[in-house]
Amino acid sequence: MQAGSCEEVSKKLEEMWSLRETLHTPEEQLVMDPKIDGLIDKLKRTCGPAYVETFQALLVRLVTQSVEHPTPGGI
Numbered sequence: 001m002q003a004g005s006c007e008e009v010s011k012k013l014e015e016m017w018s019l020r021e022t023l024h025t026p027e028e029q030l031v032m033d034p035k036i037d038g039l040i041d042k043l044k045r046t047c048g049p050a051y052v053e054t055f056q057a058l059l060v061r062l063v064t065q066s067v068e069h070p071t072p073g074g075i
Contacts, residue, residue: 006047010054013039017062 004012016039020032040055047054 004042004046006043006050006054009039009043009046010058013043014058014061017058018065 013036016032016036020029020036023029023032043055044051
């Protein structure tokens with residue numbers, strides 16, 4: 001049995017990625033990277049053939065959020 005649907009895993013990954021963008025130091029961001037990598041792997045397993053389309057849609061949402069809410073200092 002798989003834990004969570006493709007959509008649920010995508011949402012968790014989006015939340016984790018967005019949280020990473022709010023962190024201020026590279027060290028804090030590096031702590032999040034393995035968690036994000038793990039969620040990407042889980043997304044691949046959960047979504048199967050729909051992974052590429054799901055991940056591309058996630059990236060579009062993240063870029064849109066980044067443009068709407070730029071980080072302090074324009075980084």
